[in-house]
């Protein structure tokens with residue numbers, strides 16, 4: 434991913450000293466880096482969280498913002514990943530109740546046989562995901578009553594005959610990432626550019642950093658290092674250490690944001706070919722529509738017209754009563770999924786993360802791939818590995834709200 438488009442840093446100063454020493458240095462303050470900082474703090478281990486931009490300013494602010502079991506895994510048969518997501522979903526609802534909102538997602542069906550299959554699959558999904566702390570009793574799951582379905586403007590004139598409702602958890606991805614960082618005692622080195630490493634036979638020793646706000650230099654010394662650089666990992670490893678190996682494949686996805694449409698009160702999850710889902714989600718007074726999937730390279734990734742068109746075609750063929758093309762797009766955003774490299778189409782690549790111990794630097798671990806949903810669990814595992822200490826509080830200790838007040842998700 435190109436550096437040239439990185440936004441200018443805000444005005445401000447970092448009050449940390451020019452030389453810092455911690456037990457663990459984390460590079461990358463996305464959901465993984467921030468979650469690891471919290472895990473280490475809970476275990477009483479000192480750490481620093483370094484990012485060349487702001488906390489949560491990377492992929493972790495361009496997701497579909499769902500902490501989910503992954504209803505698509507029900508369709509693709511990846512039951513293990515789905516059940517892991519369902520467990521994690523309940524933990525997020527417990528530790529971040531102010532950044533989450535339970536919802537009843539409607540999955541519409543075309544034929545009664547499809548409706549029956551949905552009811553069976555969704556029944557299992559909601560049975561395995563029955564732990565839902567804070568579930569609002571007014572939200573109903575299972576078969577959507579005919580009158581409610583007909584009252585939604587998305588049902589008119591389209592191919593759908595009814596819908597089944599399943600439970601999932603919505604969040605604010607960037608705020609959640611900032612809360613994780615705020616819940617840690619990490620020395621925060623945001624807006625700092627890594628300029629070079631010092632190493633010896635034992636591994637990485639120190640990192641030279643430049644504060645992008647005032648140009649001042651800092652030196653960070655650590656015993657252990659973790660790179661959680663999301664889709665920028667391959668580019669950074671090539672620039673910093675001359676490595677040419679591709680650990681990741683990158684897949685872009687876009688969301689379009691429209692004004693709210695009266696009567697569209699529940700989120701819809703529409704099955705599309707190849708195990709894909711089209712989400713149409715009312716949130717924050719708007720309608721969020723997504724997402725696409727396009728393999729991209731390691732450079733500047735603009736939204737292309739074909740992606741927008743793909744969403745419009747899917748909307749028009751599935752929900753024809755709404756004049757999508759006449760509605761102004763209020764915002765469009767693109768995120769790049771870091772997927773662990775393997776053969777085949779990116780749509781079929783696993784969304785699971787892996788942890789790689791670096792071959793040359795034994796004290797360096799790389800976080801590759803992953804999702805918001807499973808970031809806490811993976812980082813708890815890594816923290817236990819790094820410190821030799823398990824920590825139950827990770828699943829129960831409420832997050833600190835970075836801005837002091839809860840998000841207004843409507």
Ligand SMILES: Cc1cc2nc3c(=O)[nH]c(=O)nc-3n(C[C@H](O)[C@H](O)[C@H](O)COP(=O)(O)OP(=O)(O)OC[C@H]3O[C@@H](n4cnc5c(N)ncnc54)[C@H](O)[C@@H]3O)c2cc1C
Nearest residue numbers: 461463464465485491492493497499663686768804805806
């Ligand atoms: C369209 C889309 C929809 C998605 N929907 C969902 C969803 O609904 N639910 C879900 O669970 N997951 C979803 N995901 C996946 C999820 O968003 C990502 O897997 C996750 O955010 C990755 O987090 P990360 O911490 O690994 O990376 P990032 O959030 O990208 O963090 C990496 C950080 O590294 C920093 N960095 C990069 N290079 C450098 C450098 N040289 N020096 C210092 N810092 C650097 C960046 O500034 C960034 O802050 C979606 C992803 C996409 C793209």
